[in-house]
Amino acid sequence: MSAQVINGKELVSSIREEIRSDAAALTAQGNQPGLVVVIVGEDAASQVYVRNKAKACDDVGIYSEVHRLPENTTQQELIALIHKFNSDSRINGILVQSPLPKHINEEAVVDEIDPLKDVDCFHPVNVGNLMIGKDGMKPCTPHGVIEILKRTGVEIAGKHAVVVGRSNIVGKPMAMLLLREHATVSVVHSRTPNMEEITKQADILVVAVGKAHLIKAHHVKPGAVVIDVGMNRPADGKLTGDVDFEAVKEIASAITPVPGCVGPMTITMLLRNTVDAAGLAAKANVSV
Numbered sequence: 005m006s007a008q009v010i011n012g013k014e015l016v017s018s019i020r021e022e023i024r025s026d027a028a029a030l031t032a033q034g035n036q037p038g039l040v041v042v043i044v045g046e047d048a049a050s051q052v053y054v055r056n057k058a059k060a061c062d063d064v065g066i067y068s069e070v071h072r073l074p075e076n077t078t079q080q081e082l083i084a085l086i087h088k089f090n091s092d093s094r095i096n097g098i099l100v101q102s103p104l105p106k107h108i109n110e111e112a113v114v115d116e117i118d119p120l121k122d123v124d125c126f127h128p129v130n131v132g133n134l135m136i137g138k139d140g141m142k143p144c145t146p147h148g149v150i151e152i153l154k155r156t157g158v159e160i161a162g163k164h165a166v167v168v169g170r171s172n173i174v175g176k177p178m179a180m181l182l183l184r185e186h187a188t189v190s191v192v193h194s195r196t197p198n199m200e201e202i203t204k205q206a207d208i209l210v211v212a213v214g215k216a217h218l219i220k221a222h223h224v225k226p227g228a229v230v231i232d233v234g235m236n237r238p239a240d241g242k243l244t245g246d247v248d249f250e251a252v253k254e255i256a257s258a259i260t261p262v263p264g265c266v267g268p269m270t271i272t273m274l275l276r277n278t279v280d281a282a283g284l285a286a287k288a289n290v291s292v
């Protein structure tokens with residue numbers, strides 16, 4: 005039997021509806037949420053993502069600014085700009101698009117973002133809060149995956165979730181969020197000798213590696229839910245995930261397509277974080 009292909013479009017449009025209404029309520033009180041995206045250099049893919057983020061903001065009523073800085077911008081100049089946004093009350097979210105040029109230390113830059121405006125959830129304070137289960141910013145891609153599972157009616161508690169990949173942006177925080185939902189979590193990666201033995205045990209399999217067609221039918225347990233976070237653009241230019249979609253969909257019970265699910269959900273969670281940050285800022289203003 006063929007798997008349910010999870011309809012990202014429907015999920016995204018219903019979540020954006022909620023965000024739009026929360027943004028409108030804040031705007032009506034004079035607290036329109038605002039996001040700034042900073043991009044350094046000319047990375048072509050980044051230019052596309054940044055345009056998409058600005059469009060998504062418009063779509064839900066978030067004020068947005070895009071700052072395009074030249075490739076030769078210094079780390080000090082970038083940090084000075086971040087400090088300016090930290091103290092700009094119109095701006096609730098600051099996103100510094102990665103990758104940055106090689107002469108800039110990305111970690112040092114992220115450290116300078118006010119954690120309350122860190123809508124990527126990359127700042128060590130937010131990463132720490134995530135680890136200890138405190139309320140607060142959640143990283144966009146893993147948070148999007150949790151929303152996909154919950155809104156598709158997939159039970160997480162007590163299930164074996166296997167995460168393939170251990171990046172700071174997806175794999176590690178994904179494992180943490182699944183643990184918070186009471187899954188039994190395994191993380192496998194490039195040094196795992198028997199990856200297939202472990203992925204085959206997964207009730208929920210989340211793949212975030214960046215290798216087209218890494219996961220094939222023999223890696224997947226019949227009936228598993230498969231979430232593909234990969235975004236690869238092979239020579240033919242067609243975007244594909246990390247999962248061999250055609251083969252795996254014959255075995256899984258549900259599967260996300262690439263494009264059309266995790267990517268748009270990531271952007272939607274960025275909007276969610278920005279509106280939540282604006283809500284917190286508005287509350288803090290009232291109480292002082």
Ligand SMILES: Nc1nc(=O)c2c([nH]1)NC[C@@H]1CN(c3ccc(C(=O)N[C@@H](CCC(=O)O)C(=O)O)cc3)C=[N+]21
Pocket residue numbers: 050053056099100101102103124144235243262263264265266267268269270271
């Ligand atoms: N500080 C920072 N935060 C990020 O969140 C961040 C970043 N830097 N740098 C680049 C990556 C990439 N990223 C994407 C998000 C959505 C889609 C997306 O919506 N993709 C569409 C397809 C787009 C297409 O066709 O090219 C989809 O999957 O359906 C893609 C890529 C966020 N990133």
